[in-house]
Amino acid sequence: MNCCSSENPAGKFFDKEAKRWAKKYRKKGVEKITKMMLSGIEEIGIDGKTVLEVGGGVGGAHRRLLRNGASKAYATELSQEMLIAAAEFSKEENLEDKVEYILGDIVEMNGEVPEVDITMHDKVICCYEFSDALLEKTLQKTKNIYAFIMPRDKFRVEIFFRFLTLLSMVFRWEFHPFLHPEQPILDKIDAAGFRLRYENTTFIWKARVYEKIA
Numbered sequence: 001m002n003c004c005s006s007e008n009p010a011g012k013f014f015d016k017e018a019k020r021w022a023k024k025y026r027k028k029g030v031e032k033i034t035k036m037m038l039s040g041i042e043e044i045g046i047d048g049k050t051v052l053e054v055g056g057g058v059g060g061a062h063r064r065l066l067r068n069g070a071s072k073a074y075a076t077e078l079s080q081e082m083l084i085a086a087a088e089f090s091k092e093e094n095l096e097d098k099v100e101y102i103l104g105d106i107v108e109m110n111g112e113v114p115e116v117d118i119t120m121h122d123k124v125i126c127c128y129e130f131s132d133a134l135l136e137k138t139l140q141k142t143k144n145i146y147a148f149i150m151p152r153d154k155f156r157v158e159i160f161f162r163f164l165t166l167l168s169m170v171f172r173w174e175f176h177p178f179l180h181p182e183q184p185i186l187d188k189i190d191a192a193g194f195r196l197r198y199e200n201t202t203f204i205w206k207a208r209v210y211e212k213i214a
Helices: 009-015 018-028 032-044 060-067 080-092 131-140 155-170 182-191
Strands: 050-054 072-077 099-103 116-122 142-151 194-201 205-212
Touching (some): 018 080, 032 116, 060 072, 060 080, 060 099, 072 080, 131 182, 182 194
Parallel strands (some): 050 072, 050 116, 072 099
Antiparallel strands (some): 142 205, 194 205
16 A cells, blocks of 8 residues: 555545444445446446546445456545555455555546556545546546546535535534536546446436447
């Protein structure tokens, strides 16, 4: 595990959540919407492919792809405690030799992460104030499949995020989520040469999986 330092407020916030996330994963596995995204990726094909998971949390998503045929995974995280938990799970599942964990902001990285076949990020877009930088960096890294989960572009979701922002102010959280307009994000992915292959939703979240056209 490469533990460069990160002072990002989101990292500090999720450090405090790591034990709860690990306990939840051990009890229930990955969330329903994450399973949807992973199913979409697997439908296209993952055998022998390399994976980058941005904001991987405790790592359930990239470990599933490794178990099902992916060859190597890189996982970046702003939270060191999340990476520690993810590395522990990888060791338990005998996958530690197939994963490289990197602490820090993917947008600020240079050579730490190589180009990969598959990039995925689960609810990471709403953790970035400037989503364009995240998209530009991760699209450049991706040779084949680009998958993500973001909030649905619905009024009820906007109300939910405004409520979370209010809570962050009341409880003085180091971090609060951001709700970005959906269409500019989709346009940027299309412009990079990717086409939609899979989509599914829950009440709040939307999973999309794209494949790059030759």
